[in-house]
Amino acid sequence: MSKPLEGIKIIDFTHVQAGPACTQLLAWFGADVIKVERPGSGDVTRTQLRDIPDVDALYFTMLNSNKKSLTLDTKKPEGKEVLEKLIKESDVMVENFGPGALDRMGFPWQYIKELNPKMILASVKGFSDGHHYDDLKVYENVAQCAGGAASTTGFWDGPPTISAAALGDSNTGMHLAIGILTALIGRDKTGKGQKVAVSMQDSVLNLCRVKLRDQQRLDRLGYLEEYPQYPHGEFSDVVPRGGNAGGGGQPGWVLKCKGWETDPNSYIYFTIQGHAWAPICRAIGKPEWIEDANYNTATARQPHIFDIFKTIEEWLADKTKFEAVDILRKFDIPCAPVLTMKELANDPSLRESGTIAEVAHKERGSYLTVGSPIKFSDMKPEITASPLLGEHTDEVLESLGYSSAQIANLHQQQAV
Numbered sequence: 001m002s003k004p005l006e007g008i009k010i011i012d013f014t015h016v017q018a019g020p021a022c023t024q025l026l027a028w029f030g031a032d033v034i035k036v037e038r039p040g041s042g043d044v045t046r047t048q049l050r051d052i053p054d055v056d057a058l059y060f061t062m063l064n065s066n067k068k069s070l071t072l073d074t075k076k077p078e079g080k081e082v083l084e085k086l087i088k089e090s091d092v093m094v095e096n097f098g099p100g101a102l103d104r105m106g107f108p109w110q111y112i113k114e115l116n117p118k119m120i121l122a123s124v125k126g127f128s129d130g131h132h133y134d135d136l137k138v139y140e141n142v143a144q145c146a147g148g149a150a151s152t153t154g155f156w157d158g159p160p161t162i163s164a165a166a167l168g169d170s171n172t173g174m175h176l177a178i179g180i181l182t183a184l185i186g187r188d189k190t191g192k193g194q195k196v197a198v199s200m201q202d203s204v205l206n207l208c209r210v211k212l213r214d215q216q217r218l219d220r221l222g223y224l225e226e227y228p229q230y231p232h233g234e235f236s237d238v239v240p241r242g243g244n245a246g247g248g249g250q251p252g253w254v255l256k257c258k259g260w261e262t263d264p265n266s267y268i269y270f271t272i273q274g275h276a277w278a279p280i281c282r283a284i285g286k287p288e289w290i291e292d293a294n295y296n297t298a299t300a301r302q303p304h305i306f307d308i309f310k311t312i313e314e315w316l317a318d319k320t321k322f323e324a325v326d327i328l329r330k331f332d333i334p335c336a337p338v339l340t341m342k343e344l345a346n347d348p349s350l351r352e353s354g355t356i357a358e359v360a361h362k363e364r365g366s367y368l369t370v371g372s373p374i375k376f377s378d379m380k381p382e383i384t385a386s387p388l389l390g391e392h393t394d395e396v397l398e399s400l401g402y403s404s405a406q407i408a409n410l411h412q413q414q415a416v
């Protein structure tokens with residue numbers, strides 16, 4: 001089956017997570033993605049947190065599927081020459097080096113554009129161009145702190161907290177992918193490429209939009225009615241950490257289920273959606289609360305929301321998280337079990353949909369990865385293994401017109 005991005009050639013000059021997550025997504029959808037890596041070592045994630053000696057680490061294999069690997073020292077003249085040829089033939093170049101690295105290498109945007117006016121250069125940096133921190137190198141957790149996620153995550157009596165979700169890395173990569181696809185459509189209209197830049201700080205902040213909403217409400221009102229601090233606690237002049245509170249119009253909390261004393265994940269997330277109040281009361285055996293003036297509106301419930309959650313926990317005490325959700329789903333109550341990575345890895349629905357994919361790898365045997373979270377009616381992305389370091393060097397050089405003798409010569413000059 002032909003894929004929508006077939007025919008789009010991408011120079012993948014990325015490393016670690018933010019850039020690779022973007023190019024991997026585009027490769028799943030059919031783009032020809034050539035990962036350019038430093039000879040001898042390659043992407044640092046090949047060796048980070050290895051679980052099998054001398055075999056590419058899962059960190060690498062799970063972010064670089066469906067790609068080719070070309071080893072090239074782009075600081076040496078002969079490597080530069082290959083990169084120039086590639087730029088002339090490609091549609092997109094994606095990079096997430098530290099600030100200024102591409103310029104120092106001799107490939108500023110101005111030059112790339114000269115080599116190929118149709119080229120789309122897509123960059124990830126920690127902070128946007130012109131920001132007072134734009135010289136900083138940035139990793140995931142740094143971005144979570146800079147983008148407002150950390151100050152608003154965790155409990156009010158604990159420190160700012162990092163989310164396990166890659167809000168700084170993969171999230172930025174997804175933003176970049178949207179930028180690239182937009183620039184490709186723009187190029188169809190104008191015939192010209194352009195530079196697309198996404199910063200990790202901006203991408204985190206984009207996902208923290210509701211917290212900026214809350215800051216403005218707090219400035220105006222002095223309190224936030226859906227936070228656990230309301231109405232008994234105190235507010236300062238900044239959005240507080242709200243623990244596990246629901247962020248929108250419906251209060252929610254993580255509630256204990258049967259076995260929580262020994263199983264740290266025996267919990268469900270329970271949401272008290274306004275219009276589901278009557279079904280909730282019926283489900284938990286409190287029909288008298290349906291019409292009770294102390295409970296029958298969201299405003300009436302809020303002062304004793306934690307007493308309500310406590311009552312629900314009493315109802316949950318003899319039910320596992322799965323049993324509880326099976327009951328609550330019949331009452332149309334928004335809820336879910338707190339799932340572990342082990343449970344997700346073995347979830348038959350996720351296997352069936354391709355969200356958890358098992359991939360065969362030349363050296364490590366098979367491994368699990370997260371497949372495309374985006375589903376299409378006419379295409380099912382097939383996940384293939386990540387490339388070994390330099391696996392496609394000769395193939396790519398041949399496609400650029402290099403003879404066998406020239407390729408052998410290049411290998412010698414590039415040797416580390």
Ligand code: COA
Nearest residue numbers: 016017018037038073074075096097098101104126137138
């Ligand atoms: N051939 C020759 N040189 C290469 C090369 C290749 N194939 N690939 C990379 N290099 C060089 C770079 O040009 C750079 O050279 P420099 O000495 O002029 O700086 C050098 O390798 C180091 O690159 P850099 O990206 O700065 O790596 P780092 O390990 O010091 O920093 C990050 C890593 C992630 C902190 C940094 O790249 C960064 O801030 N990136 C932008 C934000 C980002 O994406 N962060 C999240 C990643 S998940």
